[in-house]
Amino acid sequence: MIQALGMKLMQTNQSDWFSWIFFLIFITIMQFYASKLQAQLWINEIRKALAKLEEYTNDATKKFVEEASKYGRSREEVESLFKRIKGFFVIQPVTLDPFGAVKRLEHLLESSRDHLNKFMLEIAPKADEWKRSNLRDQMAGVLALDMIYRIVRHYFILGRRTQNLIYIAQIQMLLPEILRIAKAYWKAGEAFRRGIPIGDSIGPMVALRLMNGAEPREVAEKIVGAEVDIEGRRAFVIKAKGPGSEVGRPGVAIERIVEGREGDVSLIIMIDAAAKLEGEPTAEVVEGIGAAIGDPGPEKLRIEEVATKYRIPLHAIAIKEDPLDAITTMREEIARSVDEVIERVKMAVRSKTLPGDFVLIAGIGNTVGVGNRMGGAS
Amino acid sequence: MSSESNGKKRATTGFYLFWVASMVGIVLISILFFYMGISSLQEGNTTDAILNIVMGVAGMGIAVKVAYDMAKARLAYQEEQQEILTELHCTSCGRKMLRAFREGDFVGRLSDQDKCPKCGAPMLVVSIFAKIPKKAKEKA
Numbered sequence: 313m314i315q316a317l318g319m320k321l322m323q324t325n326q327s328d329w330f331s332w333i334f335f336l337i338f339i340t341i342m343q344f345y346a347s348k349l350q351a352q353l354w355i356n357e358i359r360k361a362l363a364k365l366e367e368y369t370n371d372a373t374k375k376f377v378e379e380a381s382k383y384g385r386s387r388e389e390v391e392s393l394f395k396r397i398k399g400f401f402v403i404q405p406v407t408l409d410p411f412g413a414v415k416r417l418e419h420l421l422e423s424s425r426d427h428l429n430k431f432m433l434e435i436a437p438k439a440d441e442w443k444r445s446n447l448r449d450q451m452a453g454v455l456a457l458d459m460i461y462r463i464v465r466h467y468f469i470l471g472r473r474t475q476n477l478i479y480i481a482q483i484q485m486l487l488p489e490i491l492r493i494a495k496a497y498w499k500a501g502e503a504f505r506r507g508i509p510i511g512d513s514i515g516p517m518v519a520l521r522l523m524n525g526a527e528p529r530e531v532a533e534k535i536v537g538a539e540v541d542i543e544g545r546r547a548f549v550i551k552a553k554g555p556g557s558e559v560g561r562p563g564v565a566i567e568r569i570v571e572g573r574e575g576d577v578s579l580i581i582m583i584d585a586a587a588k589l590e591g592e593p594t595a596e597v598v599e600g601i602g603a604a605i606g607d608p609g610p611e612k613l614r615i616e617e618v619a620t621k622y623r624i625p626l627h628a629i630a631i632k633e634d635p636l637d638a639i640t641t642m643r644e645e646i647a648r649s650v651d652e653v654i655e656r657v658k659m660a661v662r663s664k665t666l667p668g669d670f671v672l673i674a675g676i677g678n679t680v681g682v683g684n685r686m687g688g689a690s
Numbered sequence: 691m692s693s694e695s696n697g698k699k700r701a702t703t704g705f706y707l708f709w710v711a712s713m714v715g716i717v718l719i720s721i722l723f724f725y726m727g728i729s730s731l732q733e734g735n736t737t738d739a740i741l742n743i744v745m746g747v748a749g750m751g752i753a754v755k756v757a758y759d760m761a762k763a764r765l766a767y768q769e770e771q772q773e774i775l776t777e778l779h780c781t782s783c784g785r786k787m788l789r790a791f792r793e794g795d796f797v798g799r800l801s802d803q804d805k806c807p808k809c810g811a812p813m814l815v816v817s818i819f820a821k822i823p824k825k826a827k828e829k830a
């Protein structure tokens with residue numbers, strides 16, 4: 313066949329030769345411009361993703377403004393107030409001199425919480441506490457989306473201007489993951505707007521079921537607790553104060569309760585959602601040792617310190633889920649794991665303590681859509 | 691209310707028609723090239739035959755790729771649909787009930803609007819979750 317082809321080529325007339333030469337020149341030019349073309353293709357991909365990110369951000373912003381303007385301020389007022397908070401940031405404390413870094417971080421986090429809460433009072437003065445906290449975290453999602461959009465836009469413009477493949481490739485390779493995260497933040501807004509439990513709410517949900525209708529009292533900032541009998545032990549169960557979107561200060565609460573009993577606590581059980589690895593089933597319940605809490609540090613430190621001071625064992629029960637499921641509406645499998653977690657709590661209580669002992673059980677996580685008492689009035 | 695579209699825009703029918711039309715066009719042209727290639731092969735015109743057959747196969751490859759991408763995009767739209775359900779238990783007889791989530795529902799709430807269908811006692815919200823359609827679940 314190749315021989316035939318060669319013969320054919322020799323037989324062909326000039327115009328055929330012409331097109332062959334043209335074809336070869338075209339291939340050569342393509343070789344030189346391949347990388348330019350590749351850059352252009354990637355820039356186009358980033359442009360498309362950027363449009364998608366802008367759509368998510370605008371949609372989330374629109375929904376937030378719509379929702380917030382139902383509580384005492386006009387749409388225009390809400391919009392101009394929101395412009396003021398856009399780009400809100402918290403600067404990490406210096407760790408070059410690590411002494412007291414966690415205390416300083418705690419102070420910064422407290423200030424930022426305060427700032428956002430005051431801002432919500434301003435933007436939605438007529439909303440009740442429940443709605444205000446839901447609005448605050450709906451807004452937090454919008455701010456996160458806005459930040460993602462700004463970063464991708466930065467690399468897009470930089471890449472387009474410099475035509476530098478490094479900038480372009482960096483962001484292009486991360487695009488699928490960035491879009492997945494952005495989509496989760498966009499969906500999270502809906503959960504907070506409507507007050508639906510999210511994947512992270514599994515801890516408070518288990519705690520509420522353990523409280524079993526007992527009357528709760530506030531034990532620390534945005535943390536409620538109630539004493540119940542579990543397997544003949546005195547169990548004090550705590551969770552964030554719902555049903556608004558709150559995580560509270562579980563570290564402060566645990567410290568206060570343990571100090572209040574001068575360390576007379578036989579066991580601390582912490583229940584929290586944990587990031588699953590790819591391939592692990594959603595809602596797998598696993599147990600371990602340590603303070604199961606995903607805060608930036610201050611709460612975890614308080615718990616570890618007080619547990620160490622009085623030599624109280626820390627038992628952790630984790631419900632495995634995708635980190636993005638943790639911020640969006642709770643999936644059925646996760647909700648159905650409550651009974652198994654309760655069974656595990658009972659098993660841990662039976663095996664690690666004696667009847668009459670005092671056990672502290674903490675359901676860690678955001679309590680959006682989860683109340684404070686089973687059978688509590690609306 | 692049962693299936694929130696989450697405000698996501700669906701691609702318009704015009705858009706799909708355009709894509710289907712251009713795909714049919716590509717397929718027809720590819721078949722033509724392929725046919726031309728085969729016939730010139732039979733005539734012994736090997737150069738033309740190879741070029742035409744390659745063009746034909748490449749065209750059909752492009753058509754398959756576009757169809758695959760479109761099917762994937764459609765599936766992505768389907769994935770959006772999720773139902774938010776509220777699970778209630780009767781406070782006196784323990785009967786279970788599932789209904790669509792309503793704003794104001796929260797776990798632990800004693801709902802005065804929901805009466806037990808069997809004994810008429812008020813019902814307690816015990817769980818709220820998103821039911822994910824089977825198809826999307828398999829993909830995940």
Ligand SMILES: [Zn+2]
Binds near residue numbers: 809
């Ligand atoms: Zn009943």
